[in-house]
Amino acid sequence: MIHPGAIQLNAIAPYFTMFPLDFPLSLLQERAKRGERVLDPFCGRGTTNFAARLLGLDSLGVDVNPVAVAITAAKLVSPTVEEILAEAKRILARPAPKDKPEGEFWTWAYHPATLQDILRFREAFLEESSSPVRLALRGLLLGALHGPLKKPGTYLSNQAPRTYAPKPAYAVRFWRARGLKPPRVDVLEVLRRRAHRYYTHPLPELGKVLLGDSRRMETFKEEKEKFHWVITSPPYYGMRTYIADQWLRYWFLGGPDSVSYGQNSGMNHGSPEHFASDLAKVWNNIALQCEDGAVMVIRFGGIGSRKANPLGLLFESLGYTPWKVVEIRPVPPAPRSRRQAISFLREVDPQVTEWDCFCRLVG
Ligand SMILES: C[S@@+](CC[C@H](N)C(=O)[O-])C[C@H]1O[C@@H](n2cnc3c(N)ncnc32)[C@H](O)[C@@H]1O
Structure with a gap:
């Protein structure tokens, strides 16, 4: 069963x-x-x-x-929730990366503090992403990277579709017209909820x-x-x-910061x-x-x-x-x-x- x-x-x-x-x-x-x-x-x-x-x-x-x-x-993979959260805390304690994506899209898409956290993870995964705990953490962040605002604390971005990445120029016009500012998100809390949802029932690693x-x-x-x-x-x-339709997730994995x-x-x-x-x-x-x-x-x-x-x-x-x-x-x-x-x-x-x-x- x-x-x-x-x-x-x-x-x-x-x-x-x-x-x-x-x-x-x-x-x-x-x-x-x-x-x-x-x-x-x-x-x-x-x-x-x-x-x-x-x-x-x-x-x-x-x-x-x-x-x-x-x-x-x-x-x-099946790391434990505790392992995932301990690794997330370690990564969040790293200094913020100096290189950050520039341009209007990025100032509207993420709160500056949230973007710094995302950049910490991005940099850490580009250095190492082969251990089960990092693979799991990276998957959790890919799932949380963008999505609707209606349930605060579920996604890291300003209002966006969850399935495909927003087109930058259209998204900026949309956010500006509605005065939608990117929320400050507690990334660790988002990860805690997601880790509990997805990694509570371990399966054999196969x-x-x-x-x-x-x-x-x-x-x-x-x-x-x-x-x-x-x-x-x-x-x-x-x-x-x-x-192209997943360009934000692709950027997170090391791709360019534009479509x-x-x-x-x-x-x-x-x-x-x-x-x-x-x-x-x-x-x-x-x-x-x-x-x-x-x-x-x-x-x-x-x-x-x-x-x-x-x-x-x-x-x-x-x-x-x-x-x-x-x-x-x-x-x-x-x-x-x-x-x-x-x-x-x-x-x-x-x-x-x-x-x-x-x-x-x-x-
Ligand atoms: C219809 S989707 C598969 C969806 C999959 N059944 C699922 O449940 O998620 C087709 C996939 O083929 C991949 N793809 C396209 N050309 C490929 C190739 N030459 N070699 C390997 N994968 C390829 C695409 O990136 C895409 O992820």
């Missing part, structure tokens, strides 16, 4: 287009055997990895986006996440053991702003053919990492502004790979807020169906 409190950790920080935990969890619960290993080459915020961990299965997640990797990493490009064979070069399951969801064709739309989106969205060819590279790479007979389940759909047929594109990508499609199921409609292509993704066409494509590896 999984303790309901342990499941909380899956929600440590929001991320784009995550699928519901129940999707990988019920598949693995019904069909995976003890000792089987699970792979997600487009792991996002690590929903598949977390489902595997809940069931005591080892897993690997890969993502090109450092924000996704940091959130996933926080979901694979699973790993890598920052990398799943189109490249080198990404998997350290992997010695094969996988039995792949449960994944690639970006939908045309959805390329994963990093840039030039980062590597991970896939070639130039045409459906290019995109299918990139997907095929991933399917071929991971086939080499999987046992014969391994099962791969791909959740896929489309976004409204791109008229490519998602299933056609997916079949094309699988055509020249050793993965054979055995079943296609439409994803049952869920409330709009719970669909994988979740509500803040304004481009999503509500008419577009999502599909689960079941494949088997034939050697």
